[in-house]
Amino acid sequence: MRLRVLGACGAWPGAGQACSGYLLEHDGFRLVVDLGYATVPQLLRHVGAEQVDAVFVSHGHPDHCADLNPLLRARALRDDPPSPLPVYALPGALDAVLALDRPGMLAGAYELREVTDGGAFDVGPFRASTRLLPHSVPNAGVRLAAGGRVLAYTGDCGPSPDVVELARGADVLLAEATHVDEVPEGSRRHLSSARQAGRQAAAAEVGWLLLTHLWPGTDPAAARSAAGAGYDGEVAVATTDLVLDLP
Template sequence: MRSLTVLGSCGAWPEPGRACAGFLLEYDGFKLVLDLGYAALPQLLKYCPDGGVDAVIVTHQHPDHCVDVSALARVRYYVTPDAPPIPLYSPPGVLDVFRALEPRPDPATVFDVHDLADTTVGPFRLETALLPHYVTNLGVRLSTPELTVAYTGDSGPGPEAAALAAGADLFICDATLQGPSPDTTPRYVMTATEAATAAAGASKLLLTHFWPGSDRSISLAEATQAFDGEVIAAEEGLVVSLEGGRGGSC
């Protein structure tokens, strides 16, 4: 099975019945979590009971992207204490957040902690890109010979996001805002139109990180006007098929 499951699609805080950033990427039995923000763990446990995942990537230290990794640590520590540590890849500062939330057990005993940098994670070649945000945020590209998935975490508009998306089969992109681009500099989150513009080199665009209360149909319509490929609005429980790489359907 090759698929991406949306665990959470909200930015900042979760709307009722939703969760903040989180995705489960499955590739031939390997289960990789991309971010795990507020309320995303219960969604993950629907698919991976007892937190049985093979690796976790966290793009940055904001709680709407990482706080439920601490909850995952509790599940692993209390439910499967003999399980090996989960490889965790994150930028500087993320581990400090986890230790502030729960110092005992030390997160470094539940996770096998690595800097988020270019490397190999299971079947994937991992490449990272520093994207404009309020804190260090590393977008990621995960590639196999058949497939490339790129994910911004959070990002302002600019050439960095477009470079991350280039050639990707699926581009998962921050689309926090709606309407015209705000006239502010610097910018640390994107509109749906800016996300679509950044996605020009990708085959398929998955909009995510919607501001709570937003009408997602508006974001979808705005992005569709600026992107020639398929555009999808993230929804909790949505499964995007990645079978066969380019051209897979949801």
């Protein structure tokens, strides 16, 4: 399993960067997890739009799904459009982004497959299982297994024991860490810090902790240090073009 980070900024993309987006590859199958602002230009540096085999979207905030629109346009508005793209998301999560174009324009470009809390399903060679995690809108964390390796991804979420259960024994926990340490009071139910992610990674006994969704301008070293205070495994910060191979 190979993970390539397309973008990892929280809320909006910093200069030359992109919001949440991740390309997972295994046995020639390409699964994109989240497609936030500016992720499609990053994606197209590595694969053609027609080469994406499936998309999973954690929730409907635009910094996680806005670039589904240009990906679908790149597939639909060509002389030889590929078969409809399977897109996995919670019910209603993609209503806004799918309504950006005139009715029917992209209808043949995708096949929407709704996921549920606790659901398990196959996406190519990946075995996926989902768990609702607390956020300001419905948010599906996902656990993806392939080739004997496991990656768990939180989407955006406040601290929850369900994160630990989602990530239990995973090789990699890709965890939202918008803030370094203290989460502002108004966001504490909906967002997490690097320090909290470290504690949850330790409780879940994961092999790697990869912090993502940092607020633009956040010092990556400070985030790593805060996470490392409660977790003695490997900690890294997701950045565009970071590649992690899980042998």
